[in-house]
Amino acid sequence: MPKDPANPSHHLTGSRIRARRLDLGLSQAALAQAVAVSPSYLNLIEHNRRRIGGRLLNDIARVLAVDAAVLTSGAEGMLVSALQAAAAMAGHLPEMDRLEEFAGRFPGWAGLIAAQAARIAALEGQVAAMTDRLSHDPRLATSLHAVISAATAIRASADILTTGGALDPDWQDRFHRNILSDSVRLAESSRALAGYLEQAEGAGDTALRSPMDEVAAVLDGWGWHVPALETPAAGAAEALAAAVPGIGAAARALLAGWLRRYAEDAAALPLAPFLQAGAGGAGADPLALAARFGVALDRVLRRIATLPTDGRGPFAGPVGLVVCDAAGVIVTMRPAPGLALGRGGEACPLWPLYRVLGQPGQPVRAEVRLPGERAARFLCYAVAVARPADAWDAPPLVEATMLAIPDAQAPLRDAVPVAAGPGCRICPRAGCAARREPSIIA
Amino acid sequence: MARRVLLIEDEPNIIEAISFILSRDGWTVHAHADGTTAFDRVRALPPDLIILDVMLPGRSGFDILRDLRAAPALAAIPVLMLTARGQTKDRELAERLGVSLFMTKPFSNAEVLANVRALVAE
Numbered sequence: 001m002p003k004d005p006a007n008p009s010h011h012l013t014g015s016r017i018r019a020r021r022l023d024l025g026l027s028q029a030a031l032a033q034a035v036a037v038s039p040s041y042l043n044l045i046e047h048n049r050r051r052i053g054g055r056l057l058n059d060i061a062r063v064l065a066v067d068a069a070v071l072t073s074g075a076e077g078m079l080v081s082a083l084q085a086a087a088a089m090a091g092h093l094p095e096m097d098r099l100e101e102f103a104g105r106f107p108g109w110a111g112l113i114a115a116q117a118a119r120i121a122a123l124e125g126q127v128a129a130m131t132d133r134l135s136h137d138p139r140l141a142t143s144l145h146a147v148i149s150a151a152t153a154i155r156a157s158a159d160i161l162t163t164g165g166a167l168d169p170d171w172q173d174r175f176h177r178n179i180l181s182d183s184v185r186l187a188e189s190s191r192a193l194a195g196y197l198e199q200a201e202g203a204g205d206t207a208l209r210s211p212m213d214e215v216a217a218v219l220d221g222w223g224w225h226v227p228a229l230e231t232p233a234a235g236a237a238e239a240l241a242a243a244v245p246g247i248g249a250a251a252r253a254l255l256a257g258w259l260r261r262y263a264e265d266a267a268a269l270p271l272a273p274f275l276q277a278g279a280g281g282a283g284a285d286p287l288a289l290a291a292r293f294g295v296a297l298d299r300v301l302r303r304i305a306t307l308p309t310d311g312r313g314p315f316a317g318p319v320g321l322v323v324c325d326a327a328g329v330i331v332t333m334r335p336a337p338g339l340a341l342g343r344g345g346e347a348c349p350l351w352p353l354y355r356v357l358g359q360p361g362q363p364v365r366a367e368v369r370l371p372g373e374r375a376a377r378f379l380c381y382a383v384a385v386a387r388p389a390d391a392w393d394a395p396p397l398v399e400a401t402m403l404a405i406p407d408a409q410a411p412l413r414d415a416v417p418v419a420a421g422p423g424c425r426i427c428p429r430a431g432c433a434a435r436r437e438p439s440i441i442a
Numbered sequence: 443m444a445r446r447v448l449l450i451e452d453e454p455n456i457i458e459a460i461s462f463i464l465s466r467d468g469w470t471v472h473a474h475a476d477g478t479t480a481f482d483r484v485r486a487l488p489p490d491l492i493i494l495d496v497m498l499p500g501r502s503g504f505d506i507l508r509d510l511r512a513a514p515a516l517a518a519i520p521v522l523m524l525t526a527r528g529q530t531k532d533r534e535l536a537e538r539l540g541v542s543l544f545m546t547k548p549f550s551n552a553e554v555l556a557n558v559r560a561l562v563a564e
Contacts, residue, residue, distance in 0.1 A: 144526070145497055145526050145527075148526035148547050148548065149453050149456065149526060149547065151547075151548050152453070152456055152526070152547040152548040152549065153453055153455035153456045153459065155548045155549075155550075156455075156456060156459035156460065156463075156548075156549070156551055157455065157458075157459050159459075159550060159551040159552075160459060160462055160463060160551065163551070163552070164463075164466070171462070174458070175458075175459070175462075178455040178458060178459070181455070182455055
């Protein structure tokens, strides 16, 4: 059997397939027939005597109704990553050297810790969003200002009427009228504020997420493939964005922009010929596809990342897509299992996404290996594109795009291996030249 | 001659209340409700003290304060900032810009009067 020294956990992919098949009560012959291989070949795979990847792995994962990453890395591998993140949140790491042992011996408790850490992170995100909103929401600020101004005027007028001795009757009448008009104003502005807060409450999480998060949630729901935009139609992107319920105006504008770009990509790279050319498959180089269709490489990368996963395309699960601006801020991120790049600048600078920022136009291909025996690996293609400046001495606007295909989705090709990480804080790599802060794991 | 206070505030009833309590105390009070022209108003007739709101139509009180502190002839005028924006960052910004005193709304009349007296006496 071909060995895979970089990722020993993959040796057990066959065992996981077998365990999952038996859990489902499926015979070896039935699974072999469903994925169009012989039972004897499947038997070799299940006993880890044949390496498996690419389309066959995806087909098996589909039949077994499980994520392909779970078959290659094992659920415990994903659990270990989640536990590392949970420990990083806590700021200290108890017995990190026994993390895998813990996940293996007590998967239920480990899962609970990971789930609670995820929930804490989500709640912290909500608190941050609420704070941000209190500080920056102009409508809320205006509403609060109206309430406080009316209350201030009432208090000042009442203060004059009740302190400081006798008051001329004309002034008394005047301040009484002022109190009345300010009371009416206070009642109205309070009602408006309450209505606004109720509206926000009704919107649930939506009101507390950033517009980018809202867009990502919509696209996650669609699987990042938009059949309605595969056929050119004027105004289709705007109409689609306008019809999405439950998102804010800022998110709707961002979504419309993303969909317009999708429609342009789809028009330049029609689905049928793009798939026919093998897009995303092992034999099709994105750079060659860009040349063949006469389009920019970043367009090819976006198009591959948004191919359907219903069997028509080469992928059975999500592939990662990350787009960042020249400041390294991620503006689009399609998540894939194990692909962890934080939005807040805590990402590992060794990802090809950041490398290409310094060399616009220079494509980079790399096999990104995350640390750990069971960690994910990705075949990454990246390129940065500079939009020409429209004025003298204005800086060009650079945008980097990276396609990250999990090794569960496609066999890794002859790409340069890159030992990247999930971000310094939770990266155990020792002696990394790119490290900017000590790891709490090492 | 009565000492002059310029009240830069856009809420009519707050203007009326503050004007009343200061006038009763012997101050001459001028009110100005527009942020855009407030600095010109100060330059045209520099007062002994300015009471400055933050959220004004046209221009914020912070911008006006910044201009005042940058103008040599006006930089020494005491400025009492009176605002509904009481967050720490607003207070810190006002202090960085050179505010003499920062008060949040709602306020007590007695407190405003005491602070005005103290600032001009300094």
